[in-house]
Amino acid sequence: MGQGSKRSQVSPFIVMDIMREANELEAKGKSIIHMEVGQPSTSAPRQALRTAEKVLLQERLGYTEALGDIDLRKKISQFYIARYNLEIDFNRIIVTTGASGGLQLAFLSLFDAGDRVALTEPCYPGYRNMLSSMNIEIEKLSIGPEYDFRLNVEVLEKMSNRIDGLIMSSPGNPTGSMTKAEQLKLIVSWCQENQVKLISDEIYHGIEYEEPAITAVNLDNDSIVINSFSKYFSMTGWRLGWMVVPENMIRTIERLAQNLFISPPTISQLAALGSLDSLEELNQTVARYKKNRELMIARLPEFGLSKFAPIDGAFYAYVDVSNFADNSENFCREMLREIGVAITPGIDFDRENGMRYVRFCFSGLTEEINEAMNRLSNWLN
Secondary structure, eight states: OTTOOGGGOOOOOHHHHHHHHHHHHHHTTOOOEEOSSOSOSSOSOHHHHHHHHHHHHHOOOOOOOTTOOHHHHHHHHHHHHHHHSOOOOGGGEEEESHHHHHHHHHHHHHOOTTOEEEEEESOOHHHHHHHHHTTOEEEEEEOOGGGTTOOOHHHHHTOSSOOSEEEEESSOTTTOOOOOHHHHHHHHHHHHHTTOEEEEEOTTTTOBSSSOOOOGGGTOTTSEEEEESSSTTOOGGGOOEEEEOOGGGHHHHHHHHHHHTSSOOHHHHHHHHHHTTOHHHHHHHHHHHHHHHHHHHHHGGGGTOOOBOOOOBTTEEEEEOTTTOSOHHHHHHHHHHHHOEEOEEGGGTOTTTGGGEEEEEOOSOHHHHHHHHHHHHHHHO
């Protein structure tokens, strides 16, 4: 049968290869500290688990509407009032099978094959690979240390090609850096003036350390926002997210969702109702992330890793390791095998400059993060 279609020939996600090797070493008895996969180390909130246990025994758990459970959509709308002081009609909120499902719906509903969409590098590789599989052209916007790893309107104005869409993420993966409020307003205005469709990936909202994140919905009703229950709500494996979409796009996206997914997972949607009542518990987890962030900022320079992106939010440190290696993938594999610390090579996120960088995920227990720093110190010094 050959190797499959041309559109299926996307790049691998190297972090998953690192995770597999880490798990194999761990199964053989090696002590491994996992800092490779970008997910919380905590389980779903207690109320979410109690709700899931109850409905699992009492409910049929059939399909919901393709747009999602109506009670959940209304509760997400209420969440926007509490978090952003912003009223959003619940009809504009579409529940999805993870943020990944939301991205697929956004790309399919907004762009045709041959359209050109800009994305920043470094960035989450799923953007690049999904767009490529849909035959959508990609305009790469390099936002390295010269821009503090933050997208700004100056980068957009320097583009030579006209674009149809822009994907931005703040706080970003892999950097954790956030676009400042003034710049976000300028970016939204630039998109409006140039008729560029904006997709704002906000899955790390709620995990911020100095300033609260601003949702693009507050600035532009024509943008599409992607969010998720995976990160702040600690529900990665439940595969649940949501979109906020313009009113005139609801039916278009509903038709796509009906055919692609039928509906998001029912048990996950019902459990998410409980997670939205658990903000105090979730904020305690964010407080631990903040402590881990402070530890990383203090300790990385101790052993020569003093160049990293501003850690404004999320739970990542994107670190320049060029003082020690010119190939970050080899660096990560050697680190894993020799000292049992699993991290992600930057090549996953940036095909041009990623060989200089690695990503640490510091969502684990503070004691484990400190032990990882001790192992690194002994290895690099």
